[in-house]
Amino acid sequence: MAPDRQTQPKASQCDVIIVGAGPAGLMLATWLSHYKINTRIVDKRGSKIYAGQADGLQLRSLEIFDSFGFADRAWKEANHMVEMCMWNPGSDGVIRRSDRVPDVPVGLSRFKQIVLHQGRIERFFLDHIKKHSNDTLRVERAVLPESLRIDEDRVADHSPDNYPITVQLRHLSEDEAKPAQSNGSNVSDGLFRSNLADDDTEDLLASSRQKEGGTETVRAKYMVGCDGAHSWTRKQLGFELEGEPTDYIWGVLDIIPITNFPDIRMRCAIHSAAAGSMMVIPRENKLVRLYIQLTEIKPDASGRADRSKITPETIITAAQKIIAPYKLRYEYCDWWTAYQIGQRVGKNFAHESRVFLAGDAVHTHSPKAGQGMNVSMQDAYNLGWKLGLVVKGVAQPSILKTYQSERRRIAQDLIDFDHKFSRLFSGRPAKDVMDEEGVNMKDFKEAFLKGNLFASGLSVDYGTSMLVAKPGNAADQGDGTDVSSQIHVIGKQALASETKLGMRFPSFQVLNQSDARAWEFQQKLKSDGRFRIIVFAGNVVSPQQKGRLDSFCQALASSPLLAPHLVTHVEVLTLHSSKRTEVELLRDFPDVLHPLDAKTGWDYNSVYVDDVSYHEGYVDAYAGYGVDRETGCVVVTRPDQYVGYIDTLDKEGFRGVEAYFRGILVS
Amino acid sequence: MAPDRQTQPKASQCDVIIVGAGPAGLMLATWLSHYKINTRIVDKRGSKIYAGQADGLQLRSLEIFDSFGFADRAWKEANHMVEMCMWNPGSDGVIRRSDRVPDVPVGLSRFKQIVLHQGRIERFFLDHIKKHSNDTLRVERAVLPESLRIDEDRVADHSPDNYPITVQLRHLSEDEAKPAQSNGSNVSDGLFRSNLADDDTEDLLASSRQKEGGTETVRAKYMVGCDGAHSWTRKQLGFELEGEPTDYIWGVLDIIPITNFPDIRMRCAIHSAAAGSMMVIPRENKLVRLYIQLTEIKPDASGRADRSKITPETIITAAQKIIAPYKLRYEYCDWWTAYQIGQRVGKNFAHESRVFLAGDAVHTHSPKAGQGMNVSMQDAYNLGWKLGLVVKGVAQPSILKTYQSERRRIAQDLIDFDHKFSRLFSGRPAKDVMDEEGVNMKDFKEAFLKGNLFASGLSVDYGTSMLVAKPGNAADQGDGTDVSSQIHVIGKQALASETKLGMRFPSFQVLNQSDARAWEFQQKLKSDGRFRIIVFAGNVVSPQQKGRLDSFCQALASSPLLAPHLVTHVEVLTLHSSKRTEVELLRDFPDVLHPLDAKTGWDYNSVYVDDVSYHEGYVDAYAGYGVDRETGCVVVTRPDQYVGYIDTLDKEGFRGVEAYFRGILVS
CATH class of the missing domain: 3.50.50.60 (FAD/NAD(P)-binding domain)
Incomplete structure (x- = not known):
C-alpha cells in the first residue's frame, strides 16, 4: 500500500x-x-x-x-398508452378532436409505451x-x-x-x-426537485x-x-x-379526474385557441397526469417564475380554461409540481x-x-x-471514453428534439394560413409522428469507436471526443443489412431448436455482462454451409475468447435457418455452440431456429435481420445489446471477430 | 348463545x-x-x-x-411444453421417433401446457x-x-x-x-406420500x-x-x-439428465419393445421428470409392491433399458418416488x-x-x-350440493380417461397386426390426441342445476345428486352459440372502449367472487338496437341485483360491436354500464368493443362467442367463469336474468 x-x-x-x-x-x-x-x-x-x-x-x-x-x-x-388524440380549436375557437394516431408506430417493438x-x-x-x-x-x-x-x-x-x-x-x-413541502399543502409535491426551486443541498x-x-x-x-x-x-x-430557460411555465397535476372529456383515458395533446396547451397522460389506478401550460404566470426580471403563486388550484383553473367547454375537476390529487421549460x-x-x-x-x-x-x-x-x-x-x-462520445451526442439530439417539440406545443395555434405567429397544427402532427421514433429510444445509433466497428470519423459521429479504434477493423454491414452497426440488436421471433418454444430472440441477450457472438449458421443441412460452420467453430473453439477467464464475458448464441425437424442439436452443431457440462449435460438454450411455430406463427427472422438464409454470418453484440461487429461465417470472419475484441479486451 | x-x-x-x-x-x-x-x-x-x-x-x-x-x-x-414426440420400436425392435404433435391443440387457449x-x-x-x-x-x-x-x-x-x-x-x-426419508438416501423422495407407503397420520x-x-x-x-x-x-x-389398483408399478425421477437422446427437452412417450414404457417431461432449470415403468417389480400376494426394492438406482437402470440404444445418466437427482397405478x-x-x-x-x-x-x-x-x-x-x-354433482362427475370422467390411457401406455407395443395382446401404437396416438382436449381442462361441461340454466335432467348430467332448480328457467343457448351453458366463458381479444387497449376478455372476469352480467350490446349506433339496450339497462338499473348488499357480488361488463371510434362512452352507453363514483369519476373499465387493434390484429370476438353482431344478447357467468344463463337483450331477457338469480341468491 x-x-x-x-x-x-x-x-x-x-x-x-x-x-x-x-x-x-x-x-x-x-x-x-x-x-x-x-x-x-x-x-x-x-x-x-x-x-x-x-x-x-x-x-x-x-x-x-x-x-x-x-x-x-x-x-x-x-397503464398502456395505445392511441394519441390531438385536439385543436376549430374555426369557432372551440376545441375538437382532429386526429387519432397510434401512440407508437406499429411493428416497432414487442413493447408499447406505458406509464x-x-x-x-x-x-x-x-x-x-x-x-x-x-x-x-x-x-x-x-x-x-x-x-x-x-x-x-x-x-x-x-x-x-x-x-x-x-x-x-x-x-x-x-x-x-x-x-x-411547498405552500403548506396536504398533497405531496415535487417543487423541491423542480427547476423553480433552489437546491437545498x-x-x-x-x-x-x-x-x-x-x-x-x-x-x-x-x-x-x-x-x-x-x-x-x-x-x-x-x-x-x-x-437557456424559455418563458414557458408549466404545471403538472396527478389527479383522478371527474370529467366529461371523452378522451381522458387517451394520451392527448390539446391546443386551446388562446388559453394555452395541455397534455393528457392517462396513468395506472384511474390517475391521469396533466401537463398544463400556465399562460398567466410569467418569469420575472431574473428570468424565473415566482413559485409561490403556483398551487394545485391555479393549475386546475388553467386546465379548465384549456379544456372548455368540457368540464374537469377532481376530488383526489396525488402529486403536483411546476417547471419552467429549459433545454x-x-x-x-x-x-x-x-x-x-x-x-x-x-x-x-x-x-x-x-x-x-x-x-x-x-x-x-x-x-x-x-x-x-x-x-x-x-x-x-x-x-x-465512449460514454461521453455516445451519450453526450444523444443528449444533444434530445435537446434539439425537445426544443422543436416544446415550441410547437407551447405555441398558440395558428388561426388560419395567414397567421404566421401561430403554430400550424399540421406541423405539430408531423413533428409528433417523427418525434415518436426518436422518443421510442430505438433510433439510437452510436458512432464508430473501438466498440462499434463501422466506417467514418469517431469525433464526427459522436460528441467530438476521439474514441477511434487502434485496430482499424470494419464490420461488414451488408451481411446483416437490417442489423445496424451501432444500433440495438433487433428482435424477431425464433424457436429453441431443442424444445420448439418461441422466443423473441432479443430476450436471449440478457444484460448479464456478456458480449455475444451470434452465429447466424444459415442452412446447416447443406454440406457446403456445414463445412463453413465447422471451420468457423473450429477457430472459435480454440480461441482465447472462450478461455476460462473470458468465458463469463463472452457467450455464443446460434440461429440457423434449416427446418427445425431436419436437424438435431448433437448431430448437426459443433459442441462449442452448445457446450457439455460434466454435471448438467449439454446446453439446450443456445441454439435457435428461424422456423414456423405451432402457436405463434412465423415472422422470417433472417429477413428481419437482413441475413442470407443460405450462408449466414456472424454478429457481435456488446453487453448492452448494441451491434459492434459483423463478418462472414468462416475462418477469416473469425479473425475479424478476434480483431474486434482485441481493441476492447485486455489481452 | x-x-x-x-x-x-x-x-x-x-x-x-x-x-x-x-x-x-x-x-x-x-x-x-x-x-x-x-x-x-x-x-x-x-x-x-x-x-x-x-x-x-x-x-x-x-x-x-x-x-x-x-x-x-x-x-x-x-418450462413450456410445446411438442410431444412419440417413440416406438421399429420392426427391428429399436426405438425411433414415430410422431411429432403439438403438445396442446392449436388455438384452444391463450395459454399452453407448462411445467x-x-x-x-x-x-x-x-x-x-x-x-x-x-x-x-x-x-x-x-x-x-x-x-x-x-x-x-x-x-x-x-x-x-x-x-x-x-x-x-x-x-x-x-x-x-x-x-x-426412505432408504437412507440423500435425495429427498416422495415415497412417504406415495400409495406404496403406509399413511403416517x-x-x-x-x-x-x-x-x-x-x-x-x-x-x-x-x-x-x-x-x-x-x-x-x-x-x-x-x-x-x-x-382397484393395477399391477403396473412406476418410478419417478426428477434429474438433470446427461444423454444423447435427441428429444430430452420434448415431452415424449417412449414405448420400448419389451422393457416397458417411459414418459419424458422436461422441466425448469434443466431438470427432466421421467416416469419409468418398473417391469421387474411386481406386486406381492397382498397386491402391493415391496417399496424397499425401489431406489433411484433401480429406477434409472429400468430407464436405461427403455431408452437404449441412447445413453442416459445423471449426476444430480432432485427428487424421486414410485407408485402403483390405481384408479x-x-x-x-x-x-x-x-x-x-x-x-x-x-x-x-x-x-x-x-x-x-x-x-x-x-x-x-x-x-x-x-x-x-x-x-x-x-x-x-x-x-x-352442486359441488358433488359437478365435481364427482368430473372425477368419474377422469378415472375413465386415465384407465384407458394407462392401459395403452403401460402395455407392450404390438409387434405386428397379428399381435393382439400388444398395444397398437396408432390407438395410443389417437387416445393421446383425444385425451389432450380432456386433459386441458377446457372440456368441462357442468350439468343443469340452479347454477346452470340448461335443459335436461340434473341427476343424469351430474353424478346422480339432485341439484335441479326450483325456478325452471332455461338459458337461450342459440343466442350465444359458442358460449356454452355449463362450460367456461371462452376468451377472445377485445378492446377497452375508453383507451383502445387490447385484452383477452376472460381477463376481465376476475376471480373476485362476483357473478357477471355480460351485456353483448350489439351494434349500438343503430337506433333500434340502442332502444333495446336502453330498455334492458333501465330494468337493470332499477333491479335489486345492483342493490347495495349485492353490488359487490354482481358486476356488469359490456361488449359492443360498433366501430370503436364511432361511439363514446358517456354519450352512447347508459350510466349503469359504467357507473359514476363521486370520488373517482366514471368507470372506464367496464365497456369493451369487438374492433381492430393497432398492434394485436383482430379476431372477431362476436363470431367467437357465437353472438349476433346486430342484436347481441346477455350472458351470466358464475364467479368461476362458467356460463350460467343466456337471454335476449331486452326487458323480457332481463326478467330471465332475474329469475336465474332468484334460484341462487337469498332474496
Missing part, C-alpha cells in the same frame, strides 16, 4: 461510488450488482419516491428492463439489486457527499489497487433528509455540520454523479450546462474517465415527451457495463 | 376449517381470502414442499391462476392469500385434527351463528412434523399424544378435507373410494353440505397425464366461491 493511504486509516474503499439513487443511479447499481463489483450508492433523501415524478417508459427502456428480467412487472402494473410512476420503477430496480448482490448492495439513504478530492497524478493509472478519488460523506438524521450540509460526527471518508476507483439537475458532483468538477446539456459528461455524470446532471429539458427518466436510465445503462468490465480488469480503460 | 356452547369456553370459532395445505387446500383458502371469510387452514407437515410432487399446469389451471392475477408468475418460471414444481405453485397461492387476507390467514403447519364431531341435529340450519362441527386439533413439534398422533398439551378445540360452520389420498377427514366420515373415486364428496372432500382425498389415478394437481385445484375452485357466498349469506345453501 502507498504511504499516503496509511495516513488515513479510517477511510474505507470501494470500486465505484454512486451519488443519487434515482432511476439513473439505480440502473448503474443494477449493472454493477451483476458484475459483483464493490459499489456504494448514496442518496441525500431519507426515503424513496412514492408518488409523482417521471412516469413514461419508452420502448427501449422496456427492452432494457426485459434484459434484466423485470419488464413484466412494469408491463403488468402500468407507471417512478416509485414503482425504483422498486423493481431495488428488488433486482438486492437479489443479484445477495443483499450486499443497498442504497444508503440520508447520506450525501460533502467533499471530493481527486488525485490527478494517479487518474491515468487504472491498476486494481489505485483509488484516486476521496469522498467525504455526511450521514443526515431522518428529519434532515425529509424535503419540506448546501442547506442540508450546513445544518448537519452544526452537529457532531456523522462523517465518513471513502476512497474509490470511480465515481458517478446521478444527482439530478442540481448535481453536487457536477459542481465539484466545475462543469457547466449549456442552454440544457452538459459540456462534459466525465472527468478523466474517473468521475462520470449521468441523467439530469447533464441534460434537462421539458418532461412532456416522456424522455427524461428514459434517457437518464439509458445513460447509466451505457456506462454500467463499461465500468464493470474495466473494474474487473477484462476491458481496456480506454472504452470508458 | 346456546347453553352447550358455554360449557366449552375454550373452543374458538371459525367459518371454515381446511385440513391440508396442498394445492387444493390453498386454492380454497385463496377464494375464502377474497370473501374475507374467517378461515383456518392446517397441515400436518412442518414445512411446504420444496421439490418433486406434481408439476404439470393445464390450460384451465392457468386461466384460473390468471383470474387470481398470478398466472404470469407461473408462466415466467415454468413447474408444486412448491412454486404453493408459493404463488401463499403470497396471494397473504395479500388478500391482509396477512390474517396463514397456513398453520404441524397441526392436524384428531377428532371430528358433527352435530347432526343442526347441520341443516345454515343460520350465521350455527357451528355444528367440532374439531380437535393437535399441534406437533417440529421433529414430529418432518417425514422420514396415526403414528404422528400416537407419538404426539404421549406428550402433554398441544391440543385445541375449534368449532366451525364448514370443513373441507384436502388431506390427500390417505385423507383423515374421509376416514372420519366413513366414506370409501371405489376402484379410484370417492362415493361421496360431501357430508350434508357441511364437510367436503377435495382433491386426492376423493380421486386417485396415475400422474402421467398431469391431471392430479389440476383436477384437485379445480375441485377447490368449484367449491370455494359457493362456500364463500353461502357463508356471506348471499347465496342459498342449496347451491352447495
Whole structure:
C-alpha cells in the first residue's frame, strides 16, 4: 500500500461510488450488482419516491428492463398508452378532436409505451439489486457527499489497487433528509426537485455540520454523479450546462379526474385557441397526469417564475380554461409540481474517465415527451457495463471514453428534439394560413409522428469507436471526443443489412431448436455482462454451409475468447435457418455452440431456429435481420445489446471477430 | 348463545376449517381470502414442499391462476411444453421417433401446457392469500385434527351463528412434523406420500399424544378435507373410494439428465419393445421428470409392491433399458418416488353440505397425464366461491350440493380417461397386426390426441342445476345428486352459440372502449367472487338496437341485483360491436354500464368493443362467442367463469336474468 493511504486509516474503499439513487443511479447499481463489483450508492433523501415524478417508459427502456428480467412487472402494473388524440380549436375557437394516431408506430417493438410512476420503477430496480448482490448492495439513504478530492497524478493509472478519488460523506438524521413541502399543502409535491426551486443541498450540509460526527471518508476507483439537475458532483468538477430557460411555465397535476372529456383515458395533446396547451397522460389506478401550460404566470426580471403563486388550484383553473367547454375537476390529487421549460446539456459528461455524470446532471429539458427518466436510465445503462468490465480488469480503460462520445451526442439530439417539440406545443395555434405567429397544427402532427421514433429510444445509433466497428470519423459521429479504434477493423454491414452497426440488436421471433418454444430472440441477450457472438449458421443441412460452420467453430473453439477467464464475458448464441425437424442439436452443431457440462449435460438454450411455430406463427427472422438464409454470418453484440461487429461465417470472419475484441479486451 | 356452547369456553370459532395445505387446500383458502371469510387452514407437515410432487399446469389451471392475477408468475418460471414426440420400436425392435404433435391443440387457449414444481405453485397461492387476507390467514403447519364431531341435529340450519362441527386439533413439534426419508438416501423422495407407503397420520398422533398439551378445540360452520389420498377427514366420515389398483408399478425421477437422446427437452412417450414404457417431461432449470415403468417389480400376494426394492438406482437402470440404444445418466437427482397405478373415486364428496372432500382425498389415478394437481385445484375452485357466498349469506345453501354433482362427475370422467390411457401406455407395443395382446401404437396416438382436449381442462361441461340454466335432467348430467332448480328457467343457448351453458366463458381479444387497449376478455372476469352480467350490446349506433339496450339497462338499473348488499357480488361488463371510434362512452352507453363514483369519476373499465387493434390484429370476438353482431344478447357467468344463463337483450331477457338469480341468491 502507498504511504499516503496509511495516513488515513479510517477511510474505507470501494470500486465505484454512486451519488443519487434515482432511476439513473439505480440502473448503474443494477449493472454493477451483476458484475459483483464493490459499489456504494448514496442518496441525500431519507426515503424513496412514492408518488409523482417521471412516469413514461419508452420502448427501449422496456427492452432494457426485459434484459434484466423485470419488464413484466412494469408491463403488468402500468397503464398502456395505445392511441394519441390531438385536439385543436376549430374555426369557432372551440376545441375538437382532429386526429387519432397510434401512440407508437406499429411493428416497432414487442413493447408499447406505458406509464407507471417512478416509485414503482425504483422498486423493481431495488428488488433486482438486492437479489443479484445477495443483499450486499443497498442504497444508503440520508447520506450525501460533502467533499471530493481527486488525485490527478494517479487518474491515468487504472491498476486494481489505485483509488484516486476521496469522498467525504455526511450521514443526515431522518428529519434532515425529509424535503419540506411547498405552500403548506396536504398533497405531496415535487417543487423541491423542480427547476423553480433552489437546491437545498448546501442547506442540508450546513445544518448537519452544526452537529457532531456523522462523517465518513471513502476512497474509490470511480465515481458517478446521478444527482439530478442540481448535481453536487457536477459542481465539484466545475462543469457547466449549456442552454437557456424559455418563458414557458408549466404545471403538472396527478389527479383522478371527474370529467366529461371523452378522451381522458387517451394520451392527448390539446391546443386551446388562446388559453394555452395541455397534455393528457392517462396513468395506472384511474390517475391521469396533466401537463398544463400556465399562460398567466410569467418569469420575472431574473428570468424565473415566482413559485409561490403556483398551487394545485391555479393549475386546475388553467386546465379548465384549456379544456372548455368540457368540464374537469377532481376530488383526489396525488402529486403536483411546476417547471419552467429549459433545454440544457452538459459540456462534459466525465472527468478523466474517473468521475462520470449521468441523467439530469447533464441534460434537462421539458418532461412532456416522456424522455427524461428514459434517457437518464439509458445513460447509466451505457456506462454500467463499461465500468464493470474495466473494474474487473477484462476491458481496456480506454472504452470508458465512449460514454461521453455516445451519450453526450444523444443528449444533444434530445435537446434539439425537445426544443422543436416544446415550441410547437407551447405555441398558440395558428388561426388560419395567414397567421404566421401561430403554430400550424399540421406541423405539430408531423413533428409528433417523427418525434415518436426518436422518443421510442430505438433510433439510437452510436458512432464508430473501438466498440462499434463501422466506417467514418469517431469525433464526427459522436460528441467530438476521439474514441477511434487502434485496430482499424470494419464490420461488414451488408451481411446483416437490417442489423445496424451501432444500433440495438433487433428482435424477431425464433424457436429453441431443442424444445420448439418461441422466443423473441432479443430476450436471449440478457444484460448479464456478456458480449455475444451470434452465429447466424444459415442452412446447416447443406454440406457446403456445414463445412463453413465447422471451420468457423473450429477457430472459435480454440480461441482465447472462450478461455476460462473470458468465458463469463463472452457467450455464443446460434440461429440457423434449416427446418427445425431436419436437424438435431448433437448431430448437426459443433459442441462449442452448445457446450457439455460434466454435471448438467449439454446446453439446450443456445441454439435457435428461424422456423414456423405451432402457436405463434412465423415472422422470417433472417429477413428481419437482413441475413442470407443460405450462408449466414456472424454478429457481435456488446453487453448492452448494441451491434459492434459483423463478418462472414468462416475462418477469416473469425479473425475479424478476434480483431474486434482485441481493441476492447485486455489481452 | 346456546347453553352447550358455554360449557366449552375454550373452543374458538371459525367459518371454515381446511385440513391440508396442498394445492387444493390453498386454492380454497385463496377464494375464502377474497370473501374475507374467517378461515383456518392446517397441515400436518412442518414445512411446504420444496421439490418433486406434481408439476404439470393445464390450460384451465392457468386461466384460473390468471383470474387470481398470478398466472404470469407461473408462466415466467415454468418450462413450456410445446411438442410431444412419440417413440416406438421399429420392426427391428429399436426405438425411433414415430410422431411429432403439438403438445396442446392449436388455438384452444391463450395459454399452453407448462411445467413447474408444486412448491412454486404453493408459493404463488401463499403470497396471494397473504395479500388478500391482509396477512390474517396463514397456513398453520404441524397441526392436524384428531377428532371430528358433527352435530347432526343442526347441520341443516345454515343460520350465521350455527357451528355444528367440532374439531380437535393437535399441534406437533417440529421433529414430529418432518417425514422420514426412505432408504437412507440423500435425495429427498416422495415415497412417504406415495400409495406404496403406509399413511403416517396415526403414528404422528400416537407419538404426539404421549406428550402433554398441544391440543385445541375449534368449532366451525364448514370443513373441507384436502388431506390427500390417505385423507383423515374421509376416514372420519366413513366414506370409501371405489376402484382397484393395477399391477403396473412406476418410478419417478426428477434429474438433470446427461444423454444423447435427441428429444430430452420434448415431452415424449417412449414405448420400448419389451422393457416397458417411459414418459419424458422436461422441466425448469434443466431438470427432466421421467416416469419409468418398473417391469421387474411386481406386486406381492397382498397386491402391493415391496417399496424397499425401489431406489433411484433401480429406477434409472429400468430407464436405461427403455431408452437404449441412447445413453442416459445423471449426476444430480432432485427428487424421486414410485407408485402403483390405481384408479379410484370417492362415493361421496360431501357430508350434508357441511364437510367436503377435495382433491386426492376423493380421486386417485396415475400422474402421467398431469391431471392430479389440476383436477384437485379445480375441485377447490368449484367449491370455494359457493362456500364463500353461502357463508356471506348471499347465496342459498342449496347451491352447495352442486359441488358433488359437478365435481364427482368430473372425477368419474377422469378415472375413465386415465384407465384407458394407462392401459395403452403401460402395455407392450404390438409387434405386428397379428399381435393382439400388444398395444397398437396408432390407438395410443389417437387416445393421446383425444385425451389432450380432456386433459386441458377446457372440456368441462357442468350439468343443469340452479347454477346452470340448461335443459335436461340434473341427476343424469351430474353424478346422480339432485341439484335441479326450483325456478325452471332455461338459458337461450342459440343466442350465444359458442358460449356454452355449463362450460367456461371462452376468451377472445377485445378492446377497452375508453383507451383502445387490447385484452383477452376472460381477463376481465376476475376471480373476485362476483357473478357477471355480460351485456353483448350489439351494434349500438343503430337506433333500434340502442332502444333495446336502453330498455334492458333501465330494468337493470332499477333491479335489486345492483342493490347495495349485492353490488359487490354482481358486476356488469359490456361488449359492443360498433366501430370503436364511432361511439363514446358517456354519450352512447347508459350510466349503469359504467357507473359514476363521486370520488373517482366514471368507470372506464367496464365497456369493451369487438374492433381492430393497432398492434394485436383482430379476431372477431362476436363470431367467437357465437353472438349476433346486430342484436347481441346477455350472458351470466358464475364467479368461476362458467356460463350460467343466456337471454335476449331486452326487458323480457332481463326478467330471465332475474329469475336465474332468484334460484341462487337469498332474496
